[in-house]
Amino acid sequence: MSITPSSKFLIGVIDISERVNAQEALRKLQSEMAHAARLSTLGELAASIAHEVNQPLAAIATNASAGLRWLDRPEPNLEEVRALATRIAADTRRAADIISRIRGMATQRATESVPLSLKAVIEEAVAFLRHEMQAQGVALALDLPPDLPQIRGDKIQLQQVVVNLVINAAQAMAKLPAAERRVLMSARHESDKLIVDVLDRGPGIPAEHFDRLFQSFFTTKDNGMGIGLPICRSIVETHGGQIEAANRADGGARFSFSVPVLQHA
Secondary structure (H helix, E strand, O other): OOOOOOOOOOOOOOOOHHHHHHHHHHHHHHHHHHHHHHHHHHHHOHHHHHHHHHHHHHHHHHHHHHHHHHHHOOOOOHHHHHHHHHHHHHHHHHHHHHHHHHHHHHOOOOOOOEEEOHHHHHHHHHHHHHHHHHHOOOEEEEEOOOOOOOEEEOHHHHHHHHHHHHHHHHHHOOOOOHHHOEEEEEEEEEOOEEEEEEEOOOOOOOHHHHHHOOOOOOOOOOOOOOOHHHHHHHHHHHOOOOEEEEEOOOOOEEEEEEEEEOOOO
């Protein structure tokens, strides 16, 4: 094609700023809803959180008192005091770690997308739930292969999904004898994604609830808000994955979500 002085061109300009602004507003709304759901979860876990924080603080007070008694002796035992000081330092770090996890869940923050170990994400979220599971008489087991590939995503949001699914599984078994309350969380690598399963031994999901399970404000709990599972779906889909629910053949429910593995250039 030759271009001459008389050649004419038609140039079109499409203003997509309105669409971009709408997409940004939607992302902001999703982030705010996820933050509200995290605060709601923290409210449910308030008693367990208080217990978790109180344990290291009580240990610090006990060890500090013991250290003072050793120092007040006619011949202070500095070795004992040194050992107690070491324990105090360890309990201080433990309390700081607990508070850091709580702050991470409670803080309103911009979404991140960084390389992550899904195994570490799950293990840290489960540590956050340790006392809550004990209080509900639930045995929580993990089956996480050590060689899972990395993913890309937001650690706090993915932990929010884990925490929500585990709490739901535990609450579904509230009417079972304590010895039967078992939750299994496993992860596996399939093709280009990681799949996480949360299995419980509860009564399962009624057939009439499947179509509404991930709809906003649908809940079967007396004081539930109905935003936990919809937020989980939003987070998982934002990470390029999917979430689904099913009943197990041998009883109980299974919630599964997937996230793509990190593709290296």
